[in-house]
Each structure stands twice: as structure tokens, then as C-alpha cells.
Amino acid sequence: MKAMLSAFAATAIIAVVAWYGLHEAGFSAGEQNAGESVRLGDE
Amino acid sequence: MYRLFLICLLSLTMLAAPGVQAQDASQGATEGATESPQADRSATGGAQTLEDIMARQRGEEVPDRARAGEDPDSAGAMVGQLGALGGSSDSDVWSALRYGTADVTVSSGGAPARVLIQDNGMWWLNFRQGPLIKYGGWLLLGTIALLALFFLIRGRIRIDGEKTGRTVTRFKFIERFAHWLMAGSFILLGLTGLVVLMGRKFIIPTFGHEAFATAAVASKWIHNNVSWAFMVGLVLAFVFWVAHNIPNKTDLKWIAVGGGIFKKGVHPPAKKFNAGQKMIFWSVIILGASISASGLSLLFPFELPMFAKTFGILNDMGVPQLLGFGALPEQLAPHEEMQYAQLWHAIVSFVLMAIIIAHIYIGSVGMEGAYDAMGSGQVEEQWAREHHSLWLDEVKQREGEPKPANTATTPAE
Numbered sequence: 001m002k003a004m005l006s007a008f009a010a011t012a013i014i015a016v017v018a019w020y021g022l023h024e025a026g027f028s029a030g031e032q033n034a035g036e037s038v039r040l041g042d043e
Numbered sequence: 044m045y046r047l048f049l050i051c052l053l054s055l056t057m058l059a060a061p062g063v064q065a066q067d068a069s070q071g072a073t074e075g076a077t078e079s080p081q082a083d084r085s086a087t088g089g090a091q092t093l094e095d096i097m098a099r100q101r102g103e104e105v106p107d108r109a110r111a112g113e114d115p116d117s118a119g120a121m122v123g124q125l126g127a128l129g130g131s132s133d134s135d136v137w138s139a140l141r142y143g144t145a146d147v148t149v150s151s152g153g154a155p156a157r158v159l160i161q162d163n164g165m166w167w168l169n170f171r172q173g174p175l176i177k178y179g180g181w182l183l184l185g186t187i188a189l190l191a192l193f194f195l196i197r198g199r200i201r202i203d204g205e206k207t208g209r210t211v212t213r214f215k216f217i218e219r220f221a222h223w224l225m226a227g228s229f230i231l232l233g234l235t236g237l238v239v240l241m242g243r244k245f246i247i248p249t250f251g252h253e254a255f256a257t258a259a260v261a262s263k264w265i266h267n268n269v270s271w272a273f274m275v276g277l278v279l280a281f282v283f284w285v286a287h288n289i290p291n292k293t294d295l296k297w298i299a300v301g302g303g304i305f306k307k308g309v310h311p312p313a314k315k316f317n318a319g320q321k322m323i324f325w326s327v328i329i330l331g332a333s334i335s336a337s338g339l340s341l342l343f344p345f346e347l348p349m350f351a352k353t354f355g356i357l358n359d360m361g362v363p364q365l366l367g368f369g370a371l372p373e374q375l376a377p378h379e380e381m382q383y384a385q386l387w388h389a390i391v392s393f394v395l396m397a398i399i400i401a402h403i404y405i406g407s408v409g410m411e412g413a414y415d416a417m418g419s420g421q422v423e424e425q426w427a428r429e430h431h432s433l434w435l436d437e438v439k440q441r442e443g444e445p446k447p448a449n450t451a452t453t454p455a456e
Contacts, residue, residue, distance in 0.1 A: 001418060003216050007223030007276075011231070014275065015268035022267075022342075 090134045100165050143376070155345045155377040167382035175386065176241055179393040186397040190404045200410040202426050203308055210421035211438055218283050222417055225276030225327070228269045233396050235262035235269075240389060270338055277331045284324060287315040293433065294318035304405075310429040314437070317430065323402050330395040337388040341381065348380035350387075 084092055091105065099105045139145035141160045149156040214222070238246065239262050246255040296311050297318040303309035304319075311317070316324065340347040354371035357363060363371050375383070406413050412426035427435040 003219035003420070004223040004227075004418070007220050008227050010220075010224055011228050011269060011272040014272040015265070018268040018271040019264070 099162075102166060102169075153345070158376050158378060161376050161378045163376070163379045163382060167379075167386065170386065171240075171389075172244070175389055176244060179389065180241070182393050182397050183400065186400050190401060190409075194404075194409065197305065199408065200304060200405075202411050202423060203310070203429060204425045207424040209424045210415075211424055211427050211435065212420055213416040213422045213427070214420045216420065217279075219417055219420055221276055221279035221283055223276075224272055225280055225331075228273040228276060229395075229399065231265055231269050232273055233392070233399075235266040236389070236392060238262040239266065267342060270335075270342065273331070274335050277328065277335065280324075281328055284316070285328075288321045288324045290318075290321060294321060304410075310432070312432045313430065313434065315431060315434040319405075323398065326395065326398050330391050330398075333391050334388060334395065337384045337391070340384040341388060344381060345377045348375070348377065350380050350383040351375040 082092065082094065084090065084095075086092065095105045136145070137160075140147070141162070143158070145159075147157040147159060238258050242255045242259055242262075246258060291314075293312060293314065294317070297303075297313055300306075300309050300311050302317060302319045303311055336349065340349055351373050354375075355373045358370045358373065363369065372379075406417065412423050415422050415426075424435070427438075
């Protein structure tokens, strides 16, 4: 049971790290399909 | 494994077949353009009509290039009221866009953004909304129904012999960790994948658009990010267990009696993994790797195209020709690559989900004592003797105990 719960916790941690990492790497759909001449949102 | 490889190839070919038809249709249409079209196109001056467009979307052959081939250079000069297009017509512009001959310039997005019209998209959308959901759904429901029927007929597979009260360690912590990393993430990926694929058809009519919007956003986040946990688990499981899953002669004995699961008291010998478990292992590894590859292609849009190259290799091997198809398309628009990746990802996932549902059944309600192997890691010695007799002998020998006489390579009755 400990192995199962540890694995589930690891799944959550990996998912959050992956989400953060992909955003930092610029692989969001918005960033992939926009250029400097394209304005996204209010920024 | 060889059979699985063949199935993969067959599936890939089947998957690509409509693409071939689409290509043929396109070629046929182009050839047809030289003949006089039978439909009345006088209203459009010979150009395609609304009916032509609708017919093309239904996948029918349409001589839709009736006016293509006219030399744009011979068109009238841009004078007077002709405007920006000069002597070229709207039809020529749209035709060039459709057939990828237009000179499109974009400020960002690269090659994918230069594709403004993409024919195969209609076929993909129809296939995704139709046969994919229909047959994929029935595969999962059919598997569950078969397992329910099996349970009603066979009941739970019990430990036949008298329990010893002693346990042996079947899987270490790190092995169970890898299993649950893969299992937990796969269940999440399966459920969220079904929401994304089938939500429009089943969630919106039942729970409404807002509920589906929330479910779809959450599912997409989970699916994209939990996928990494699955891939890590897949690699760990492969490293830990590949040596134990090499097929050998013992597997033939196991298969010959159906693993003993259909008849009470039949227990073919097996090492750490029996033939059934080996099939599950290789299914997970091969199909899981394939799903991961197509998943990565989807996760990094347009960065990892793999189908044009695969089709080229299959064409060189003569696989589609062998199966009676024409050559697979080797020139794919970036969007077509993504569409094939999505279909392949979903089809292989449906197959693996069906296999895993059966695995979950036999590892839980289907067999007494099986869950302990991945739960606590400790299994009842009698369970081990009935299902993994050769492995139990090895464990006993390592522990310095003499080999029991009744656990030789003959099936225990």
C-alpha cells in the first residue's frame, strides 16, 4: 500500500513539474503559434 | 511479440488506407478535370458548385479543378476596376491555396501556419467523431461484458490447495512503485482521454456545455502532464522485468492448458511471470511505447512528425501493396501528421485499455491472492506454488530450503 501511495504522490509531483517545465520552455500552444508581432491577451 | 508487430503494421496500414483513398480521389478528380464534367456548372462558369463542395466533403470524387491549369500569367492585366487580384479570379486563388501552390507568407508559426486549407482534415474529423468513438467504445464495453460473463461462468479463481499461512516476497517496493506509477497514471490518462475524445458526444448532451468545458480543461491538463509519469513508469517496468519476460518453452505448456484459468485444479508451471503475464508485459511495453511516441508528437505540435517517414518505410517494404492498397502518402501537410498521430494515439490506446481492463480484472476480483503481489508484495506460499511453481522453487533454493517434491515441472493437480 505504501508503494501505491508513494507512486500516486510521485505522479502528482511529476505532473506539476512537467507543467511548470513545459511553460518555462515555451511550449504552450499560445507561445508556439505567436510571434513578436502578435499580441496575446493584455500583456 | 512478432504477432503484435504484425498487428501494429496492419493497424497502421488500415489507419492510412482512407488517406490513400483521399489521395486517389484527389488524383482522380484532377484527371477528371480534363474530361467534361457531367454536372451542370453553367451557373458558376464551369467552376465547382456548392454541390461539388458538399460531395467532396462526403469523400466522393469530384472534378473540382475544372478551371485549374489556366496560366495565371495569361490572365488579363490589372487594369481599371479589376482590383487587387488583377485578371485572376477568386477561384484561382482558392484553388492555389487548397492545392498548396499559393505563395503564403506568415509572420509566425512557420510551415504549419502557411497551410490555410487542408483537405484531409474533413476525413479526420469525420473518422474521429464517428468510427473511432463507436468502435473504440464498443471494444471497451465488449471487454467488460466478456469479463463479466467469464466471472459468472468461472467465478473467482480460488487458491485450490490448503493455505500455508506463510508468505513469500513477490515484488520489492521499487517494483511495486513502478507498477503503480504506471497503473495510476494510465487510468488517469485513459479516463481523461475518453473525456476529451467522447465528451462532445456524451457529456454535453447530458451535463451541458459548461460542465464539459470544465471537464475538458481539467482533462487536458491532467492528460498532458501526467503522461510523463506514465513514461517514467514504463521505462522502470521495462528495466526491472524485461529479463523475466523473455519467452521460453515453459510458456508453451502454460498456453496449452490456457494457464489453468478455465478449469479448476489445473496449475501449469511458471517462473516469475507466466505466459499470460508476459503477454501483458509486452503489450504494455510495445503499445505503451507507441502511445508515448504519438503522444509526444501531439504534445509538441509539428515538432515531431513521424508518419510521412513511417509510410515511406512501409512503402519501401511493400507492406501496403502486399495488403492490396496503393502506396501510402509520403507527402503530408503538418496538420495531417498531427491528425494521423491523434488517430494512432487513440486507436492503440483503446487496444491497450481493453487489455488493461482484463489485467485489472484478473489482478483483483478475478483471482484470489493475486492483488497481494502488488499490494503488500507478500503472497501466500500456496498461491505461489499454484501459479508460479518454478519461481517458488528458485526462491526456496535461494533461502536454502530443499526443493519440494511436488513442485517440479509437472502441473500440480
